[in-house]
Amino acid sequence: MGMTITEKILAAHAGKDEVRAGELISIPVDMILGNDVTAPLAIQEFERIGVKTVFDPDKIALVPDHFTPNKDIKSAEQVKIMREFAQRHGITNYFEIGRMGIEHCLLPELGLVLPGDVVIGADSHTCTYGALGAFATGVGSTDMAAAMATGEAWFRVPATLRLIYYGKPRPWVSGKDLILHTIGRIGVDGARYMAMEFAGETVAGLSQDSRFTMANMAIEAGAKNGVFIPDAITDEYVKARARRSYKFYTSCADADYADIIEINVSEIEPQVAFPHLPENTRGISDVADVTIDQVVIGSCTNGRMEDLRVAASILAGRQVASHVRLIIFPGTQAIYREALREGLLDIFVAAGAAVSTPTCGPCLGGHMGVLAKGERALATTNRNFVGRMGHPESEVYLSSPAVAAASAIAGRITSPEAIMGKGCLG
């Protein structure tokens, strides 16, 4: 019996010929990530261990992205703890405001996470890097602290759920729609403790940005990691960014899967997840009259160039509905500059949108777009839990950037087709 890509990456790091689902292993990690919410706790725990130095100052990334630019004094104190720790330990990959980005957009962009890596991050959306054919998973602050001291982390090798996507996507259907549909089908604990392996002819043709979006939301089905088999699209993305060697792994044809689900993409419409779970998905034609107060486009899920381009294609020459606040936040400074060069930011501002510096702020109800009681938002983010973007009695709906942009114009949740006709997303 062969191994899955997840088992192969873990076996290689364990120095073994083979590992199997269920096995407990302690293995070296290639990158450890923390942010301004999770790293301060990790630093406190790290100091309790009593070691004088981190295991490797080049293999730790600290990104102040959640409540930054600092939203209040307490947040400023948290970032200060992280900044001073980075200085004290000579952490190479600390990214200051003005040079940072949303962590899961930033690390791949800079080539800090590569195919074949094992990455842990004290942030649940660390699973994003599986889009490059890495094993990447979210952990807590204490795990981060232990790994900063030892360079290792322990794992139970996950069983794999293989998802095979086939058929041609309909107009305006993106990676976000595929992953929302998948979560709707298997549920928020449908892949609990498992690896989600995204495969099939449709994902083979999917852009790297759409792959990041899909792997990013594996956690919303309870998965330990989401992973794509790396290919020419992956290589095109990483070869210009990598400053160290990387390795492509692939699943054996006779690998052992916990389950295999086939999904006919040609039947999937643009998706909307209703409050208060990402599994509450509906096709756009089943969405009745849902008026909205705010639209958010961006985040580690959908803050990349493909996302901004499709939003701009819909917003160009149009106006955001008078009762709607549209907030757009590019994922990194590099994405911000590219959007500026391509004229996208001008389109957004002309349409009546607010454009923000990169931050996680609005996605988790931190700052830059917090909802009042009774307000309703449509967001391209990843979670629509109770109170996620503000008041516990506010509501969050999730969609792709195309649906979000179209809805911002209409003032209610709307299909891009209703605004644009049957135009096709690239």
Next chain:
Amino acid sequence: MRQLKGKIWVFGDDIDTDAIIPARHLNTSVPRELALHCMEDADPTFAEKVGEGDIIVAGSNFGCGSSREHAPIAIKAAKVACVIAESFARIFYRNAINIGLPILECPEAVREAKEGHEVAVDLARGLVSNVTLQRTYNAVAFPEFMQAIIGAGGLIDFVKEGLEEGSRHG
């Protein structure tokens, strides 16, 4: 390990970490500040009414969502003795063990529990007893490796022991 006994508070399925400790309170990691907002978006009055040694009983996928360790810390700092659920989301499960918050998977006990029942937990033997109903259930046992972490008093102490061991052997 000690025997725990307390009044239970019952929650449903898919209680996420945003409900356990909303992000608006994450600009601090001080346990007693987090405790003031424990379970706030699932039950806004929880932090006021929960008593020392009480037990949280919940459905499936408890602790889903964000990796914030502030969630188990808030529960532990609110003096909740233990969480019993049908199942836990994986990062929460890991975090709870790492910080020393006792948690047990025991679907049968959850299904029969009602708010206000008194429940006793024997962590060493993995037994959950509903004192009110006079029923005892077997919980899912921890793998040996996790028992070692729990036995050491959490991951940090486990790592400290390992590093000391390593330095002794050169």
